[in-house]
Amino acid sequence: MRIVITGGAGFIGSSLAKFHLERGDSVIAFDSLISGGKQSLATISEHPHFCLVEQDICRPTPELREAIASADRVYHMAAILGQHVVLRDPIGTLSQNIASCETVLRIMDEEKSKARLAIASSSAVYFGELFATEEALLTIPSGEWKQQPYRLSKIINEVMALSYVHEKGIFCVIPRLSNITGIGQNTPKGIIMPHWIKKAIKGEPLQVYGTGQQLRTFCNVRDIVQGLHLLLETDRANGEIVNLGSEEEISLIDLARKIKALCNSHSRIELIPYKQAYGIEYTEIMRARPNLAKLEKLTGFRPAVKLEETLKEMVDSYAL
Numbered sequence: 324m325r326i327v328i329t330g331g332a333g334f335i336g337s338s339l340a341k342f343h344l345e346r347g348d349s350v351i352a353f354d355s356l357i358s359g360g361k362q363s364l365a366t367i368s369e370h371p372h373f374c375l376v377e378q379d380i381c382r383p384t385p386e387l388r389e390a391i392a393s394a395d396r397v398y399h400m401a402a403i404l405g406q407h408v409v410l411r412d413p414i415g416t417l418s419q420n421i422a423s424c425e426t427v428l429r430i431m432d433e434e435k436s437k438a439r440l441a442i443a444s445s446s447a448v449y450f451g452e453l454f455a456t457e458e459a460l461l462t463i464p465s466g467e468w469k470q471q472p473y474r475l476s477k478i479i480n481e482v483m484a485l486s487y488v489h490e491k492g493i494f495c496v497i498p499r500l501s502n503i504t505g506i507g508q509n510t511p512k513g514i515i516m517p518h519w520i521k522k523a524i525k526g527e528p529l530q531v532y533g534t535g536q537q538l539r540t541f542c543n544v545r546d547i548v549q550g551l552h553l554l555l556e557t558d559r560a561n562g563e564i565v566n567l568g569s570e571e572e573i574s575l576i577d578l579a580r581k582i583k584a585l586c587n588s589h590s591r592i593e594l595i596p597y598k599q600a601y602g603i604e605y606t607e608i609m610r611a612r613p614n615l616a617k618l619e620k621l622t623g624f625r626p627a628v629k630l631e632e633t634l635k636e637m638v639d640s641y642a643l
């Protein structure tokens with residue numbers, strides 16, 4: 324198969340590229356390298372069936388058109404994300420995340436591409452819904468705009484994608500991804516797992532924002548890649564929004580303790596108020612766990628890698 328991945332130098336995009344190359348597919352990755360880096364592609368950059376095109380995919384270049392026109396699968400993973408990044412650049416987040424998605428959808432339609440497309444959405448759209456199903460009502464708090472650009476860009480992407488499915492007849496699945504982690508994840512501040520593991524290995528303090536009692540789930544990227552692939556293999560997934568993540572919960576304070584223990588570290592754990600961390604009054608989501616019933620019904624698949632296993636493999640890889 325011919326695979327196109329936008330954001331192909333990013334964490335999930337590069338993992339998808341490796342997965343498909345191992346299956347014998349050919350992969351073209353498009354990435355502006357605004358946050359991803361070529362190091363994530365080091366093991367595949369010389370692969371005869373892999374190619375990286377460095378470009379902003381908000382621009383519908385002939386290369387992007389040609390690649391999407393002849394693709395069998397397109398994964399749209401490019402986005403600006405990460406709480407600190409989004410708070411620093413709300414306008415860029417909104418405009419680029421919306422424009423890049425629209426470019427991909429428009430090319431799909433204009434080139435009459437027969438590709439199956441997955442557009443990465445996020446569980447951030449729920450903003451605090453617990454065990455949310457895909458049909459949950461999405462609310463937008465008036466006036467409280469600072470935490471909304473990333474979330475709103477994903478909601479707009481979802482509506483845009485569904486419109487293209489129903490008005491233009493393209494094939495598109497919209498996975499709502501929820502806290503992904505694993506080997507190869509980059510370490511900007513705010514992406515908890517690799518950041519804390521590196522700090523713990525160096526014996527530096529682990530900063531936990533808020534009380535640390537907030538519950539989170541973390542899904543191994545290997546499960547995500549498998550889930551995305553299966554969704555695109557499933558005819559019935561066309562036009563569907565589907566949660567994809569892990570159901571195994573842990574509080575952030577317990578996660579910090581677990582990482583400390585696995586790294587044999589003497590790091591202190593510090594609780595940092597949100598105002599100090601983000602510079603704004605921050606509304607924290609105290610519990611967020613995806614409901615995976617629809618994923619399992621459509622694909623027969625449920626992410627299975629345990630958090631302990633994910634942590635161990637990450638600690639081993641960063642300790643090298």
Ligand SMILES: NC(=O)c1ccc[n+]([C@@H]2O[C@H](COP(=O)([O-])OP(=O)(O)OC[C@H]3O[C@@H](n4cnc5c(N)ncnc54)[C@H](O)[C@@H]3O)[C@@H](O)[C@H]2O)c1
Pocket residue numbers: 329330331332333334335336353354355356357358359360378379380381399400401402403404419423443444445446499500501502503504509
């Ligand atoms: N990682 C998670 O926990 C998580 C959770 C929910 C949703 N998602 C979504 O999954 C997708 C992939 O996330 P990730 O963790 O791999 O992020 P990432 O930051 O590692 O990768 C995103 C990539 O997109 C590229 N990019 C951004 N804007 C671009 C543009 N206009 N043109 C070309 N390239 C551009 C970046 O350079 C980067 O390499 C994103 O859409 C993200 O919103 C991720």
